[in-house]
Structures are given as C-alpha cells and as structure tokens.
Amino acid sequence: MTALRQVDRRRWLPAILALAAAWPAALAAQDTTSGVRIGLTYTAGTRPGVYVAPVTGAWADSVRAILQRDLDYGDRVTAMPLENGDPIAGPLNYPMYARLGAQAVVQASVTPGGSLHIALHDVGQAKVSNVGDFPMPPAPLTPEWRLAVHGASDEVERWITGNRGIAQSRVLFVRDKGLWIVDSDGANAKPVGIGGSTAVTALSPSWHPSGRYIAYCEMGDDGTKILLKDLQTNKTQRVSNRLGTNVTPSWSPDGSTLAFSSGEDGTDIFAVNPFTGEPAHRVTVSHGKSDTSPSYSPDGRQLAFMSDRSGHPEVYIVDADGANVDLLTSTGFGDQLYRSNPDWSPDGRRVAFQSLIGGVFQVMTINVRDRSVQALTSEGRNEDPTWAPDGRHIVFTSSRSGAKQLWVLDTETYRMRQLTRVGSARQGSWSPRLGNAK
Amino acid sequence: MFALRRSTIATLMAAAALSACKSKPAPAPAPTPAPVAPAPRGPNADSIAAANKARADAAARAAAEEAARRNAAALAAVKATLAQIVYFDYDKDEIRDDQKATLEAKVPILTANGALRIRVAGHTDDRGSDEYNIALGQRRAASVKRYLAARGINESRVETISFGEERPVASGQTEEAWSKNRRAEFEIIGGGDSIKAPQ
Secondary structure, eight states: OOHHHHSOHHHHHHHHHHHHHHOHHHHHHTOGGGTOOOSOOOOTTOOOEEEEOOOBSTTHHHHHHHHHHHHHHHSSSEEOOOOOOOOOOSSOOHHHHHHHTOSEEEEEEEOTTSEEEEEEEETTTTEEEEEEEEEOOSSTTSHHHHHHHHHHHHHHHHHHHSSOOSOSOEEEEEETTEEEEEETTSOOOEEEEEEOSSSSEEEEEEEOTTSSEEEEEEEETTEEEEEEEETTTOOEEEOOOOSSEEEEEEEOTTSSOEEEEEESSSBEEEEEOTTTTOOOEEOOOOTTSBEEEEEEOTTSSEEEEEEOTTSSOEEEEEETTSOOOEESSOSSOTTSSOEEEEEEOTTSSEEEEEEEETTEEEEEEEETTTOOEEEOOOSSOEEEEEEOTTSSEEEEEEOTTSSOEEEEEETTTOOEEEOOOSSOOEEEEEOOOOTTOO | OOOOOHHHHHHHHHHHHHHHHSSSOOSSOOOOOOOOOOOOOSTTHHHHHHHHHHHHHHHHHHHHHHHHHHHHHHHHHHHHHHHOOEEOOTTOOSOOGGGHHHHHHHHHHHHHOTTOEEEEEEEOOSSSOHHHHHHHHHHHHHHHHHHHHHTTOOGGGEEEEEEETSSOSSOSSSHHHHHHHSEEEEEEEESOTTOOOOO
C-alpha cells in the first residue's frame, strides 16, 4: 500500500490530467495497442519520461531539484516536472506512474550517515533496476556538495540511457578581464583569482584533460604570454617566452602537449610539452599571416586551426607534425568571408566553428569526413563554440539576451539554455568530468 | 601610450638648463646679455655695484630659463611626434597612404637617437573574433616595424605586441568608434632620458 493510494484521489486527478495533457509524446510511447514494449530500453531519439520522487533526509528539496534539473539539462530524457507529495514509502504504484508518463522513477534519500542513496525504478518492469550509494561531503549546499549530487545525477543518467551525464563538470570563462568558473547548471559563478584588471588581463582559458591544470593567455602592458596554473598546488608557470604575441592555448587529449599561437611577424601554431621544459616546436608556417585557435582531434593526430593565409579567416586541418594542411571550410556557405574559432568534437566527427552569415556570426558544425555543414544558431551574434565532454552539448558566447553571455546548446534537440546571467561572459572552456575534484 | 614620469621631465629640464650654460650648441640662441656699467665710485659704490650685479644675474637667469623652456618645448614636440597614433582600415594591416606622413615624421627622431627603443602595440575594433583580433593587432604592429626598418631603423630597436580588441579608446558600434580603435600606439621603452631633437 503506497502513501499515494492513501491520498484523496480527487486531489491527484487534476494532476494526472494535467500531466497527461503535457506529455502526449511520452504517453504515446506507452500505447500497448501498438505493440511497443514498455520498459527502459533506451532508444536514441526517444526520450523516456523520468520522474524524481520527493527525497527524504537532509536538504531533500535541494537534492531533488538538482537531480531533476541535471536530468533535464542532459537532454536525453524528459525530466518530468516535480509534484508536491510525500516521499515514497513502501512499494511503488507502478501503474499510476505509467499512466503519468514516467518510464523511470528516481527514489533518493539522504542517509543519516551523509550519503545519497538512490534507487532507480523501471516502471514498465515494475521493479528496481539500479541502486547506488554516493558519498557526500559534510557541508551542505557548498560547491563540493553540489558537485557530489551532480555525480549521482550523471550515474542515474547512465543507468537510464547508457551514457554518463556531464552535470559533474564546470565551465571556465572570461568576465571583466579575468577568469571565472561556473557549475554546469549555472550555479556558483565566481572569479578564480586570475587576471581581472587592464594591467593583468586573462583570456582564452583551456582545461587540461585531467582537470588539474588550466592554460591561459595573460595580457599585460608588455604584451601577451601563455601561462599554466596547477589548481592543486596553486603554482603558475610561464609556458611561452617568445617575443610578440602568445595566445589561444589548447591541450592535446592525452594532456601531454599544449598547442598555442605565437609570433611577431604574423603568428603560427606551436606545440610544447610544458612539463618537460623542452622548447616549443613550430607546427604551422603562415608566412607572416595569422594562424591561431588550435584545437586537437580526439586521437591527437591532427589539429584544426584558424588561418587567414588565403586573405580572410578560414578553418584548416593539419597533421600534428605540421604536414598536410587542408582547408576544412571550403564549401560554399555563409558570406565566405570569415570562419574562425574551431573546436574539434570529442567523438572526432565534427568541428564546431563560427561563421559570418548575413554579416552576423553564427555557430556551425562541419563534418570532417563529408564536409557537410550545419548551422546551430540564427538569433543574435553567436561565437566561440566549445564542446562539452559528452560530445553533444556546446557552450558558446551569444549576444541574444543583450550582453555577451554563455549559452549551452544541445546539438541533437537544438535546445538552448542560458548559463551565465550577470554582467557579461565570453570564451567558455568546458572542463572534463570532475569525478574527484572539489 | 607614453610612460614618462614627472621625474624624467624634471631631469630633462635640468639637463637642458645645464647644457645651455656649457659651450655645446644650444637649440635656441641665448639673447645677448645686457652691457655691464663701469664700476661706480663714491660712498654708495658697494650697494650700486651689488644692484648692478643682481640685475646682470637676473638677466642671465632669465636667458637660461628661456633657453630651457624652448628646449623642453622642442623635446615635448619630439615625444609627441613619436607618440602619434597610426590608424588602419578594417581587417587590414597595410599602412594607409594617409598615415605614411605620421610614420615618416618618427624616422629622423629615431635616427638621431640611436639609443632609443620603442614598443609598437597593435589594436583592433571589436567586430571580429576576439582571439583572431589579437593576431591581427600583432600584424599591424609588425607592419609598422617593417615600414621603419625599410627606413633604416634597426629591428632590434622596435618591439611589437598586440592588445587585440581588449583596450579600446572609443566605445560604441559605429564606424567612428571602430576607426579610432584600429590603431598602432607607440611607447618609449629605452633611451628616453637622453632623447634630443634631430637637427
């Protein structure tokens, strides 16, 4: 006998009808007359309805809200709106949840020992399919605590869809001439203590694949240099001592190499292993033109970069040793005057970039193999795309709300959400999954 | 722009004043001193002599100050010429024809002051990608350096950096603002204390 059966049905009927009206797609998927098997077999392209039941224990409302929002932001499931009610006690009323459009129910509780206990119910099979216990840091509502809840959300998403979520990650960006950081859901935006003034401006942050280091460009009265900060030891070292300009650092996927743009008479792409003290070696030769914004392929064998060697900015690909420069953005689209800021997707298939379309920058992707192009934005000025570690979401800078802010886009559903809100923000860099970070 | 401290200006003025007293050729000719009256005689001879000497000293001081003022004005003009900004067309790093006179005026100053070292900083407007704009600003600075090198100014004396779009002087999404931001700025980074005007 569940707690819900004991509740007056008249109170629940409007909710059931409201949910039924709101989730016709989910209900259609459950139409047994068409022979579709109800259950948690995740098919890409369908979005199972997932309901996060009221949570028990300390800070229950916050935990519930974070779990539901993380599943929503993952864009792989339909995270159903939260309804008021009592936490589940005893067996679930599976048929009722099925009628509400839920294919999965997340039942979470914060134990007195301080860990988050989660049971995932498969509504179609009318049983618990997964159980997990997630240790939580003692101080609630801190960034570390939220990161731990995000880790639980990511695991729940893996139970449901087979893909681990990216809620447990952060985005570095530039605000007011300094580096800031924000949680993947937009919470806890704060400066990290790098740059922040005209005399010492920090730009172009780039996360190391381990999440331990940040490379960035520091701009001072005497020009630009590439620096590397160890977030564990708080130590900073200078990476590039070269004269002229030093900008746009970007890590190789194995974390051994930092590519960057440098030069006096034009700029070329260089690469260096900053941990061994070796000198940087040249990757591209621009002959006095501007090669910038390198981005490694996930197998580390190639780099995408921006160059105006043809007379205007375009995106090129080159082998990591500098051989075989190939124009990527050759096909006719947009104004054909300006394509820049490439970022190679984690699955290796596409390069995101920005292109002038009708005189305004838009975010686009190009398939590396067949060179087919897709526009992802159309409203406002949109630029500087950076892939999330799931290879599906992109953070980019948009002026659509007025000031430049970071927005997150799902490249499969085109769903957009605003990540930063205060002041202005640009040059986002998405961290790897931060499983052991604080 | 110019990193010129008050103490440097004071030093320059003192140096100019001192140099006006030595036998080096001064930039402006000193006015001829007033003729000295013959030594007076009689009971008030000492006070009259003292008054005459005071007048002569004042005249000499005035002449020296006038020379120092003219010297300082000439040096200020030299520095202003060095500091004059060069402007660029959109997305370009070529030196525009109407900007060549500005660059040409700097050449004799650099030639006359072999110890002088300058830093050229390239800037852009904010229309393009901010990452690419740092590279474009560097190209603008390099373009200026090439121009000066072709006029005989050794490359080791010209440092080039870029601020991209990060340090605008004008705000707003208008061509007026953008054109003011597309520029190269000049700063003395060495040899500025002994700078002198070209003859």
